Amino acid sequence: MRSEAGPDEAVEDDRERMRLQKFLATAGVDSRRNCEEYIRTGRVTVDSQPVLDPASLVDPESQDIRLDGERLRMPRYKYFLLNKPKGVLCTSRDPQGRPRAIDLVPSQGRRLFTVGRLDESTEGLLLITNDGDLAERLAHPRFEVVRRYRCHVAGVPTNDTLKQLREGMYFSDGFFRFRGVRVLKRKGRSVMLELELREGKNREIRRLLAKVGHKVITLERIAFGPLRIGYLSPGKFRELRPAEIGQLKQELEQMEKQRVVDSNRRPLRRPKADPAESTPDQGETSKSDARPSPRKPASSVGRPGGKGAAQKRGGPKKPAPAINKGRDRRRNK
Template identity: 50%
Template sequence: MPKKFAKRSKPSGPSAKKGVGGKGQGGRPKKKGAKKKGPAGRTSYGPPKKRVFRKRPPRPSATPATTGPREDGERLQKVLAAAGVASRRECEELITAGRVHVDGKIVTELGARVDLSKQTVHLDGELLTASKPVYFALNKPTGVVCTARDPAGRPRVTDLLPPNAGRVFAIGRLDMSSEGLILLTNDGELANRITHPRHGVEKLYHVQVAGMPSNEVLAEVRKGVYIDEGRVAFKNVKLKSTRKSSAILEVILDEGRNREIRRVLARVGHKVQKLQRIAVGPVRLGEMPVGAYRELTREEVTALREATTGKHKTIAVEKRPSGPRPDRKRPPRKAAPKKAERPAEGRAIIGGEESKSATERPKRPTARPAKHRPHKHGATGKPTGKPSGKPPIKKGVKKSGGKPFNKSKNKGRGGSGGGKPKGKR
């Protein structure tokens, strides 16, 4: 066998073992802590080394240090909402869009704090100032939008308020084809609490739909109906009244989505014909004319704040008019005049004399009761039980003549009349 093909003999003995003080496969002694080589010649690592992380430089703020936000002020979106710009969510969109300037510099950070008494805040170039909070209730007509700015130039709910109302915005929205109660204020904090679903402030609606919804349909709406945004359920819905070809539903919501009622009812096959909001929490529409407005009372504002914390009943019960109840008793009737005091005008004059009226005519004598009439006695002396008067009709007697119909006309000729009785001859 050639030398290059000869088999190598395996080493034997204690020196052939690895790690026991002898020589390894290369005849070299093994060092403690040395790296081992794998079958492909790769080095297997020992214990991991401690990694050193490089510190990153501080991230630059979205708002430069020269812009003016302070650490001791209020958050910018809250200041804008309190100034009556819009709700807090809409104010956040205005800030991120770069439309707000603080001390002449653009601020896009939502966490920026400002002090309106020491700093200047501009929105689209207009200076904002702190104003006294105002609260209005308005009966929105159809064809009016609730947005603060409308590029199409349509009529807005703020146009129905007086010019001295200041900068106000609507709490929540009603679409253009809906009507009813809408609240307007410049208090962004309260507006945010009323509209946020977390606080659960209820809104009451009267909805006229086509057709007659069945109990199964109403139960399905209470359970939830799927629309584009997902599953939507009314807090409560019940049938209020019915008409010839439509019905009026009473719907209660504790959150508001775009045209939520219309889309849900159309999903179950009942198109909305008319939608009117009746109440927002404890504030009701009442008998306010369409397009009219009024300021909320201090009690109503307090009740709205309590409704956002769950301390107040959300939907107000319709109250009856206060004050003493009107006297609904009938007026006392006039006493009828006495007969002697009756005027002569009501009596007819016949032949120069006054005729007696019907009330003065003598009464007819009443007939004597039948039980007091004497009864006629029969042949046996016993009463027949019939009242006296016409004699009782006997059997075998004609009603007309009263004579026996079996008697012969010739007396004494074998008849049974007054002649002699027949005898044997």
Template identity: 45%
Template sequence: MPHDDQPPPRVERLQKVLAAAGVGSRRACEDLIARRRVTVDGRVAQLGDKVDPTTAVIHVDGERVVTDTRLVYLALNKPRGVVSTMADEKGRTAISDFLGRVEERVYHVGRLDADSEGLLLLTNDGTLAHRLMHPSYGVPKTYLCEVAGPLPRNVGRRLKAGVELEDGPARVDAFRVVDTLGRIAQVELVLHEGRKHIVRRLMEEVGHPVSRLVRTAIGPIRLGNLRPGRTRVLSNAEIAALFKAVGG
């Protein structure tokens, strides 16, 4: 008989799994199921259904609910000077230096170069991480840049129309001037490309090199007032919004 190292599925009542995931009390979850507002693996759930919380794909009112308690979803405000790796062979400050109390092994979604700062997502959900990084899903990223000013009026139009770079054309989805202080301008760019140094290269090509670059959003997740070097756990609503952004 072949030896199977796979642990047996941990099957539990659906309302208990939903309650453990923070959807509501067991009674409230039973009500959601009875009102046909819950689906499991694409079919409408029924009272009495049992599921394996580590593998079931569960939606409530069309919003994904993560029921595998081993999965971790974090936001980090990466400070300037920190390299986007979990450990650095040169001994530089790396992402893992800010994850003191995180027990699970997590991975960063995408990169920010050492001179850039702002939002990084960290997770051990490989499927979601892959979708967030894959260009075919087109998840937008928002950046706030300080550049040399003043800015001519046509800069935004040029960036939206497309700029030719050495590795092919690139364009932004949105552009606006946030503030102007003497010879420094603050601009916000939204783009869904992930090529290396893409924001810096775009701004340099239109004649306004970036002196400071902060990523303020990845899809629906915003940096907000998270302080540099701090992490926070994403809320259930934020996790659901991320899955929605990648069609999950």
């Protein structure tokens, strides 16, 4: 007779399993959202049986999990730091066949993702990995991973302009602002700025600077979280060191904990006093027991006295004057 697993064994078994959509994203299939769609449309099978619930728990080590008939396995993760040159796209597909950032690093059959995007004319630090789950978390706005840029702009911004960039401005698709902005050096009629963002919106830097009258000449990302571009030449890449991967994950964990702490710091409203409990202390007089003070008579200084004054204050009001008396006389005739 088969013995039932105890509670401790059941907990240990759950730890070895993971949600199906997370496994697909971890295996480098696609983003977690797209993986959920693959599951709901019946493209995924577990032990030859279609599974339509993305939250189903699976054990990738012992179960046969397939997408469109192709078996998926837990991959060996790769993390590349690329200095993206100008003219290269951060996309997985381009019908026009233009150069892509993921083509500049060795894929070895892995499905690679760029963490966030840099537009075609922006260069600098770009993280590329087959760890879909980590890539999605790093790019998500809720984690507010710091992004730093070196930006060469035409013109010399005033202190008021720099303050305006820090305070932010509204656009049709949201509110944009720099978390940090400082002047690095001046070059004639232009300056080099260092900018800090906490989320990457579409062409946010160029649009903010254009709104205050400064055109971007060059734009380069120099840092992403704990990662630095260093002396890496454009078009070159290197693999992340284990310590750097650990720093990335640790930063995400700290941001998640901080979000929980901030959500628990909601201002508490002061409760209303209960009349039954608000009894006066000994030796004090409550408002209900206190004898009301006699009302002072109204001062008569500056007020007219006599009978006429009494009529004005309390007497009958004079009738309103008749309107259009001439019309009434003609009617009486």
